[in-house]
Amino acid sequence: MPLRGFAASDAHLWSWFCSQTGWPHGRCTPSEKGQSMSFPSGHAANSALVYLTIAALASDVEPGRSARIYIMAVAMTLTILIGLSRLYLCVHWPSDVAAGWALGAGWALAWRLAAARYLWSTS
Incomplete structure (x- = not known):
């Protein structure tokens, strides 16, 4: 399954991040919290x-x-x-949060472009 490989690469990314920043790697991982898989992070996206x-x-x-x-x-x-709090609480992987940010930023950009187009057409 492609998702299994993606989850493994995310675990490696998390391990690398912890080693580079001094974040306590042994503290917890999102899969240990017993949470259901949630991609992207709803809190980060919203x-x-x-x-x-x-x-x-x-x-x-x-x-x-x-x-x-x-x-x-x-x-x-x-x-x-808010996105970093999801990582600190160990309820999401970094890729979950990044995807949530991308989704929310894309939505904001779409509305910004739509508003600019509307304002352009009415002026």
Whole structure:
């Protein structure tokens, strides 16, 4: 099965990450927590989806450049911290969180492009 190989490579990635960062590798792995397989991470996906979409749409109506940067920085910080919390709690593999972030960021980008197209057509 291709997924079995993917899970093995994710375990190697996790082991490498722990050795490079000093993260306590023996602490736990997501499979030891008894959780069901969840790909992508719903928490990471939803945080990226909500916070990045709100920030992207809010930055369209905010005229100040520094305010737009601040809005996006807060949204990205929240998204990253929520994703990292999933790793810290050992409920997801890094690939689960990365896929959740990608899904949520893709959704935010789609809404940002749709809003820009709408604003372009009405002006």
